[in-house]
Each structure stands twice: as structure tokens, then as C-alpha cells.
Amino acid sequence: xxxxxxxxxxxxxxxxxxxxxxxxxxxxxxxxxxxxxxxxxxxxxxxxxxxxxxxxxxxxxxxxxxxxxxxxxxxxxxxxxxxxxxxxxxxxxxxxxxxxxxxxxxxxxxxxxxxxxxxxxxxxxxxxxxxxxxxxxxxxxxxxxxxxxxxxxxxxxxxxxxxxxxxxxxxxxxxxxxxxxxxxxxxxxxxxxxxxxxxxxxxxxxxxxxxxxxxxxxxxxxxxxxxxxxxxxxxxxxxxxxxxxxxxxxxxxxxxxxxxxxxxxxxxxxxxxxxxxxxxxxxxxxxxxxxxxx
Ligand SMILES: [Zn+2]
Numbered sequence: 001x002x003x004x005x006x007x008x009x010x011x012x013x014x015x016x017x018x019x020x021x022x023x024x025x026x027x028x029x030x031x032x033x034x035x036x037x038x039x040x041x042x043x044x045x046x047x048x049x050x051x052x053x054x055x056x057x058x059x060x061x062x063x064x065x066x067x068x069x070x071x072x073x074x075x076x077x078x079x080x081x082x083x084x085x086x087x088x089x090x091x092x093x094x095x096x097x098x099x100x101x102x103x104x105x106x107x108x109x110x111x112x113x114x115x116x117x118x119x120x121x122x123x124x125x126x127x128x129x130x131x132x133x134x135x136x137x138x139x140x141x142x143x144x145x146x147x148x149x150x151x152x153x154x155x156x157x158x159x160x161x162x163x164x165x166x167x168x169x170x171x172x173x174x175x176x177x178x179x180x181x182x183x184x185x186x187x188x189x190x191x192x193x194x195x196x197x198x199x200x201x202x203x204x205x206x207x208x209x210x211x212x213x214x215x216x217x218x219x220x221x222x223x224x225x226x227x228x229x230x231x232x233x234x235x236x237x238x239x240x241x242x243x244x245x246x247x248x249x250x251x252x253x254x255x256x257x258x259x260x261x262x263x264x265x266x267x268x269x270x271x272x273x274x275x276x277x278x279x280x281x282x283x284x285x286x287x288x289x290x291x292x293x294x
Contacts, residue, residue, distance in 0.1 A: 001168045002231045009097030011104065011117050016089070016124045016153070017080035041140030044174050089153050096120060096151065099172045103179045106225050110287055111186065118182040119148045120175075127152075140174055142181035144190050149178045169236045172226075173219055180218030183287070184211065209269045210292040213277040216269075217290035220281020228285075237282070 081087045100120050107115045121127065127134045130145035140151045184190045193211055197204045226232050269277075280289055 001172055001226075001233060001236060003095050003098045003168070005091065005094060007094050007098040007101070009101045009120070011100055011119050012093065012097045013119050013121045013148075014093065015127055016122050018123075018127075041142075041174050041178055044177060092153055093122065095168065096122070096153075096171070096175060099175050100149075100179070102226065102229075102231070103176055103222050106222055107179070107183055107186075110221075111183070115183070115186055116147075118142075118179060121148050121150045123150065123152050124154055125152065140178055142178045142185075144181070144185045147182060147185060149175070149182065151175075169232070173223070176219035176222045177215045179222070180215035181211075183218055184214060189214070207293075209273075213269045213273055213292040214290050216274050217277040217281035217292065218287060220278040220283075221285055221287050221290065222281075223278075224282045224285035227282075 087093070097120070104115070104117055121129070121134075123134055127150065129143045129148065129150050131141075131143035134141065134150040134152065140149065142149050181190070184193075190211070193207050197207050223232070223237065227237060277290070277292060281287075
């Protein structure tokens with residue numbers, strides 16, 4: 001992916017060096033297999049990376065028990081660089097800010113007069129959001145209550161440290177998916193879905209799946225624009241389509257070692273559904289084509 005090195009986004013809130021809870025050692029909710037409870041962004045990212053790099057990134061979740069997996073990031077003393085000093089993550093901050101701004105430029109165009117910016121909060125280890133404590137281990141997530149996307153760069157640091165630099169397109173894709181959740185909030189879709197879920201608990205899961213698939217489709221709409229702006233490099237789109245195909249609850253269940261696939265418990269959609277909806281967004285470039293609720 002091509003991006004503007006040195007770009008600074010006005011919508012990035014850099015909280016990496018604040019004490020707002022980052023050294024608090026809070027209990028991290030565990031899944032049955034002992035990994036951290038991940039948000040949709042975290043699962044998405046691990047699956048995309050597993051597919052792109054042909055390695056099981058989910059093994060990181062199992063590295064617990066003091067092994068220093070992603071679920072148990074080592075405490076670190078990180079202080080802000082001295083004035084004039086070098087921020088070792090400067091490029092990374094610049095990259096995510098650039099992807100964020102490119103996404104929001106698009107949504108301002110497509111939803112003229114309606115769209116309002118989301119903020120991207122960068123934190124380290126743990127940070128309080130209106131949706132609860134953000135955890136490095138949960139990966140990126142969107143909080144509808146404060147309309148912000150939360151991202152801990154140490155999540156990526158850990159992946160880079162163990163596996164070399166993770167794919168930039170995979171990161172952009174996950175960020176675009178989280179911005180897609182913000183678009184759903186702006187359009188009132190999230191609110192309608194929450195109401196429908198409250199009225200009809202039996203459809204709760206099905207509606208959650210539709211929300212996730214729509215965010216994939218909206219990420220596809222952005223990928224189309226990025227392609228038209230020649231920001232993508234050869235292979236990125238194919239990588240995105242393959243990635244979407246590999247990111248489904250059926251795969252998640254298989255990879256998480258349960259050994260069986262139970263569609264009733266899907267909250268993200270199957271791999272095939274995800275690929276189809278990403279492709280739908282990418283080929284049409286039209287958010288109106290992203291009606292996953294129909
Ligand atoms: Zn999601």
C-alpha cells in the first residue's frame with residue numbers, strides 16, 4: 001500500500017504516553033482456550049495475518065501462562081520521547097492516521113453533510129473507553145458510545161517482533177472495517193439493530209452477523225476507492241479478497257481448535273459470506289449495495 005509518510009492526522013488522539021490506566025494490570029477476560037477475549041478487529045487481524053503469512057497467529061493467544069503471548073503483554077516502561085527525540089513508532093502512527101484520513105475523506109464524499117469524523121485513540125496496554133477498558137490483547141475496536149476507534153500499537157509491535165512486519169494492507173483493512181462500524185452508527189443502523197435485538201432476542205446473533213458483514217462491505221467500498229486512487233500495490237486487492245475469505249466464524253472455530261463448526265454461534269459470518277460482502281463493496285464501490293440485512 002502506498003501511504004503518506006510523515007502524515008499527521010488531526011483525528012488521531014495519541015494517548016500512548018498517558019498514565020490513564022495503561023499500567024493497570026486488569027484481569028483480561030479469557031476464552032475457554034485461555035486466550036484473551038478479542039474484539040472483532042483483533043480476530044479479523046489475526047485471521048488476515050494468518051492467511052497472508054501462512055502462520056497460525058492464533059498460537060500467540062495460547063502463549064499465555066507467563067509465556068508473554070499477546071494476551072499477556074509484558075509490562076514495559078515507556079515514556080514519551082524527550083522534546084526533539086525520536087518516537088520509534090512515528091511511522092506507524094503516521095500510517096494509521098493516513099489510512100484513517102483516507103477513509104474519512106471518502107465517507108465525507110459519500111455521505112455529504114451527514115458524516116461526522118470518528119477519532120482514532122492510540123493507547124498502550126490499557127485505556128478507558130466509554131465501552132469499558134480497552135486492552136492491548138483485544139485488538140482494535142470501535143466504541144459506539146463515544147464514537148471512537150481504539151487501537152493499541154503494541155498489538156502490532158508484538159506481531160512484528162515475533163513474525164516480522166505484518167502486512168500493511170491487513171492493518172488498513174481492519175481499520176477500514178472499524179470505520180465501517182462508525183458509518184453504521186452515523187447512519188443510525190447500529191441503533192436500529194440494538195432495538196431490534198432487544199425486541200427479538202432470538203435474532204440477536206443473526207443481526208450481529210449482518211452488522212459485521214456490512215462493515216466488511218464498507219471496507220470493500222473503501223478498498224475500491226483506494227484502488228482508484230492508485231494507493232494499492234499489485235497483489236493488495238487479491239490479498240484483501242483472500243483475506244476476507246479466510247476470515248469467518250467457521251474458520252475461527254476451526255482454528256480455535258474446537259474441531260467443529262457450529263453456525264448457531266456465529267457472530268461474524270462465514271468465510272464465504274465475508275469474502276462475498278467484501279467483494280460486493282469492492283466491485284460496486286457503493287455503500288447502498290451493502291444491505292446485509294435484506
Ligand atoms: Zn467488526
